[in-house]
Amino acid sequence: MGWVGVAADRGVLVAEEFDVIVVGAGPAGSAAALAARRAGAGVLLLDRADFPRDKACGDGIAAHALDVLAGLGVTDAVAGYPPLPALRLVGPGGGAVARALPRPAYTVPRQVFDARLVAAAVGAGAELRRHAVRRIEVRADRVVLDGELSARAVVGADGAGSVVRRLLGHPPNPDRHLALAIRGYAPARPGPPEQLIVTSAARWPAYAWSFPIGDGRANVGYGEVLRGEPLTRVHLLDRLAALLPGTDPAAVTGLRAHHLPLSTRRPAPGRGRTVLAGDALSLINPFTGEGIFYALLSGALAGTAAATTPDRAAARYAAALRHRLGTHLRHSSTAAWLGRYRRMVDAVVRVAGRDDRVYRTVVELGLGDGRLDARTLAMIGIGLSTPDAAPRH
Template sequence: MGGEVWDVVVVGAGPAGAAAAIAARRAGAERVLLLDRYDFPRDKACGDGIAAHALDVLAELGVTGAVDGYAPLPALRLVGPGGGTVARALPRPAYTVPRRVFDARLVRAAVEAGAELRRHTVRRVEVGAGRVVLDGELAARAVVGADGAGSVLRRTLGHQVNPDRHLALAIRGYAPTPPDRPGLAAPPAPPVPPDPPEQLIVTSAARWPAYAWVFPIGDGRANVGYGEVLRGEPLTRAHLLDRMAALLPGVDPGTVTDLRAHHLPLSTHRPAPGRGRVLLAGDALSLINPFTGEGIFYALRSGALAGTAAAGAPADAARRYAAMLRARLGTHLRHSSAAAWLARRRWVVDAAVGAAGRDERVYRTVVELGLGDGRLDARTLAAIAAGVPGLRRATSPGSTPS
């Protein structure tokens, strides 16, 4: 079975898949096939935020121009569940690039790197001793499953979708950039100049963990949305829109277009990264930051590692890939899971917002943890603890450790 034989087949041409295809070619794979069920450009429900860490991975892959034509966003404003606010410059600017544009640019880079792009929906996977056969017609020495939250390759390996509390649901749309800073109407905020543009995240006391966002694109529009962690009850479109409107009073619901909902499989419940010749990357591996919902950096990083492992030693790809993931992201993923566990308590988030407002180093640690591959540190934990009711005395100067 399998008339065509490829060195590496990548299923899914989003950021994880495109990165895997490019990395496989750079690692020496001669025949790389990139499959997707859609033609590009195509829309993808997402917050569209591109952090500097994602651009670092693309630079390593030799990809340039992914955010060309889009204005940098140098600052982030974060509103805690209790209403406290911190607004500071990001360590490095972020961008908002619609996935219709961003993903198409990455696919073009993969094709320019020598991968072949083909529209194809994978429905059947057969894993043999020396190859993997897709739909009885495409054979590969190794396969990278970068086919999203509903991954066919993930099911082939026997892994179910993430359970509740490890899965979020979000809705995204596009709206005219709000003239003021939505979500800050009560209590009144002091006048703030409109520049520089900033990303806005408004966390919600109700339905926590949950937040809404406004990410300006730079063309008069902003990506706006709302998401929350699933807890065993179905969430309707009306509920998601109601919560978005409540948290973003500066956004007129009547002006929001292109609304699409999507699931976010959080990294707190990851399957094994692969078995034998089959690897998982990006959303298929539940690589969504549980602290922020960011996934593009994880997708690019894991895709690049998967493509390298698949090309280098197909028969041993899963073992090599797992080791590479542990070395590159293992400590960070443990720290982000710990942060997500702590953040289940609203008062911890409020304390973190306060600490970030008082100390720029704490702010930078929180940003790195949520947008890249940062880690918690003792200074940050102590600063947060100092803002938690009941712990202030224990962490105040002159207090006696127990």
């Protein structure tokens, strides 16, 4: 826990000291706080907002994310929300695959999901405080935030616009490694509940989604990779309507846009006693835009490293990330590179519709920590010889 005292060092007064300070209380930050508390550290969890608060996101929670939470002792993050047993994926050429997911997914509004994780972190002994960090001073034996908060190690989990990342000297992701999406809530589509992803031939790489929540609403949205030109709200909503017929943008509530820093361009995981996790580390799957699993897993690894080896947290954390996600991140980057070609995506959809093993490999790669394999690549190669369907919008 923190304690109140006054210490002078280089003329700077430090009023409060903690073992670990986590900046950002979203999924990555809450996971970091939980992991650090499980390692016995005193934790201060900072966020600019009060909870519950909204966060622009697709709200999709994959089974892999729940695995990480279970390891942190959180078992009720999706309580009260029905499972989504299936996924329907529409390729740029119009072909589709609809199959049962290997394990069900969930749609939980971030206003609910994040608040539950914060409550779990506070329940585990972390102290939550509203505070916007503006300055970081890294010293030999500690890190000082804004001249008033001190910790043996700091976890920067403050999202796509991370202040910690910027103060460490890392620029934002450039175009082609950054996506922009808009999200809102609309009446759920009729029929059996399923995740729906509709890719776009125009403006590729781009897709729209509709994820039913279970209360009559669905999280709907559209996003595309930035390519050096500004994207307007009108454009994003027009593409949403084109790809999700029957969805009237005027009837969509809670519209918010957000950036997705893709994992194809990541900064260093940290420096010395300071580490980055989740969106702050550009951990967004470039193949699907999924980020909750990455956020929770990287947060847990970051919190453990910060609590157990604060003087070399960055080195310990980087090694843990390489061991746990290194191969997967290389494979997802390869998939994203191949996915630049619409014919390749159409081939994936066709083959996944015929072969459950390919389908499962694609799902694991896009929603969890899966990898490509020789058989899947060979099957996709065969699928490339199949003519495309009529192009979509």
